[in-house]
Amino acid sequence: MKKMSRRKFIPAAASAAAGAVLTMGNIRKTHAQAKRHSAENPGLPLPKKICPVIDCHLHSPSTSTGKLQQWYPVQTTTEDFVHYLNRCGVDYGVAASVRGVEGKEKNDFIQANRESLALAAQYPNRFIPACLVNGRFPQESVRELIEHRTKHGVFWVGELAGYMTDFTYDTPGFKKIMDTIAEYDMICHIHARTEQIEQLVRDYRQVTFILPHFTPVKKRIFSRIAFVKENKNVYLDISGVSFSRMGILEYAVKEIGADRVLFGSDYTVNDPASVIVRVLNAELPTEIKKHVLFHNAKELIAKYDKAKKFTPFLR
Ligand SMILES: [Zn+2]
Numbered sequence: 536m537k538k539m540s541r542r543k544f545i546p547a548a549a550s551a552a553a554g555a556v557l558t559m560g561n562i563r564k565t566h567a568q569a570k571r572h573s574a575e576n577p578g579l580p581l582p583k584k585i586c587p588v589i590d591c592h593l594h595s596p597s598t599s600t601g602k603l604q605q606w607y608p609v610q611t612t613t614e615d616f617v618h619y620l621n622r623c624g625v626d627y628g629v630a631a632s633v634r635g636v637e638g639k640e641k642n643d644f645i646q647a648n649r650e651s652l653a654l655a656a657q658y659p660n661r662f663i664p665a666c667l668v669n670g671r672f673p674q675e676s677v678r679e680l681i682e683h684r685t686k687h688g689v690f691w692v693g694e695l696a697g698y699m700t701d702f703t704y705d706t707p708g709f710k711k712i713m714d715t716i717a718e719y720d721m722i723c724h725i726h727a728r729t730e731q732i733e734q735l736v737r738d739y740r741q742v743t744f745i746l747p748h749f750t751p752v753k754k755r756i757f758s759r760i761a762f763v764k765e766n767k768n769v770y771l772d773i774s775g776v777s778f779s780r781m782g783i784l785e786y787a788v789k790e791i792g793a794d795r796v797l798f799g800s801d802y803t804v805n806d807p808a809s810v811i812v813r814v815l816n817a818e819l820p821t822e823i824k825k826h827v828l829f830h831n832a833k834e835l836i837a838k839y840d841k842a843k844k845f846t847p848f849l850r
Pocket of ligand 1: 592694714747801804
């Protein structure tokens with residue numbers, strides 16, 4: 536049988552169910568049918584849930600611009616976002632609006648921060664809002680950090696993705712941002728190559744850094760794991776694609792230890808369920824899987840949530 540890509544498969548499945556012929560003309564209709572189909576169908580049975588799940592790496596759809604990061608959008612609204620997390624068994628998450636993760640203008644990260652606060656307020660006991668900044672706008676970024684930390688109790692910065700929003704981590708402007716993160720005792724979740732982060736990790740030993748992704752290249756995966764192992768103020772978030780390389784998760788836990796490996800998915804870009812299944816199926820003791828899926832993030836959040844604004848529901 537000719538292989539069909541996922542993007543074609545979803546409308547095709549609904550189309551076949553409805554007895555219709557798939558054409559570009561009726562793709563919108565079949566997409567709506569596919570959504571109904573997914574609402575009715577819980578999907579493949581997942582391995583048995585062993586603990587609550589905290590996803591430390593979420594990008595929520597932008598409510599002000601409608602921006603999404605899905606290469607072919609299938610979940611377009613906040614309701615879709617929450618519904619899919621429910622289907623995957625994600626109980627809690629740290630979320631930043633897509634608008635600030637990829638938007639290059641000053642207003643993008645500022646508005647994104649408001650959207651993330653609104654999401655957390657709309658779904659209490661569910662989401663921890665993250666604050667975004669942009670190194671090209673240090674003054675406004677510092678203002679956002681201070682306001683979010685002191686007024687709203689926000690302690691999570693990122694995921695910062697300078698490569699998407701046109702800034703680098705080696706500028707005087709970014710130094711001002713890092714100084715503020717350190718002074719206000721915040722977490723720095725930062726997408727960077729290992730060599731781009733080495734100096735920052737040394738310069739800001741008091742800051743907890745979270746590095747998302749194993750990285751896609753074999754050689755870099757091993758050097759990243761070695762880097763996290765050596766630097767106790769760094770955590771590894773296993774989102775991305777390389778978590779599915781058999782043995783890599785087990786190797787990371789063996790080298791780094793069970794306490795500094797965090798479950799993250801990068802949803803809405805990537806699928807949370809596939810990462811959860813890899814953790815559940817890993818050749819690791821159940822206790823360690825619980826640390827990766829829940830306890831490590833819970834303890835980290837509890838440590839930084841000085842106002843106890845987000846922690847009570849995690850106890
Ligand atoms: Zn991301």
